[in-house]
Amino acid sequence: MKTLLTRALSGAIYVLLIITSIYAGRWMNNITGGEVVFGVLFLAIGIIGTHEVLKNLSLKGINANKPTAYIVGILSYLIVFFWEQPTFSEGQLWSLSLLTMLPALMLCVFLAQLWRNDENPIATIGYTILPTIWVMIPLALTNYIHDSGYGLMMMVFILVWVNDTFAYLTGMLIGRHKMWERHSPKKTWEGTIGGAAFCIATAIFVGPLFHSNGVEMNVVDWAVIGFICSAIGTLGDLVESMFKRFCGVKDSGNIMPGHGGILDRFDSILLAVPFVQAYLVIVV
Secondary structure (H helix, E strand, O other): HHHHHHHHHHHHHHHHHHHHHHHHHHHOHHHHHHHHHHHHHHHHHHHHHHHHHHHHHHHOOOOOOHHHHHHHHHHHHHHHHHOOOOOHHHHHHHHHHHHHHHHHHHHHHHHOOOOOOOOHHHHHHHHHHHHHHHHHHHHHHHHHHHHHHEEEEEEHHHHHHHHHHHHHHHHHHHHHOOOEEEEEEEEEEEHHHHHHHHHHHHHHHHHHHHOOOOOOOOHHHHHHHHHHHHHHHHHHHHHHHHHHHHHHHOOOOOOEEEOHHHHHHHHHHHHHHHHHHHHHHOOO
């Protein structure tokens, strides 16, 4: 009973924190202030997620270049946060220049390795960059979705939560066929399909009720967003399970009692967000 209460309280605080960060601008009646609140919170989440990646790798006996990992991760987040899509007018060339700093920053990890006495320098480079690619950049991209509309950002979280919840319930009730037992023994095809069905239905019927700032979205768009959150979100869950099995841990961390760590709670979001943003930019 105590464990259930702890899990419920921890989950409630998590949901309240997400909702507050998303709608801070509206409640403050200050759009810029809201963007700062959201951006700072998700930067903090990214730093904690980076810590979890590096800590679990060290438990496996893998030592990444930790100072470089934090510096590159934070700077990458800030570059993506401040970048604005240029229109090739002279006044916005700074924006394009800012974006070119991202690959240059990644290459600095290679240069930093030259001064380290390391028997596996290339592997160390990969593990050092991993938190930036997997955690920091996807979390930075949430700022673009947030700028497109508070409701749209909220819906992405809702869809991921709906998918996870109904995949679990459907799998528990009728799950028979294992989906990817090597990475997640309890995940079934029935549960995955059930979660996807409820996720897409929620996107179609609930999504249009949420406001987006200047983003025209029809039923098909919402259906695609629902499919992305379900399909890619499920893969994100499997990727994190693969990482934990590799490191030999049950949870990525303990910052959320009863739920685990940041990676445990954001695993689906981390993979789904870049694909949602790509769809919004290319199609919508």
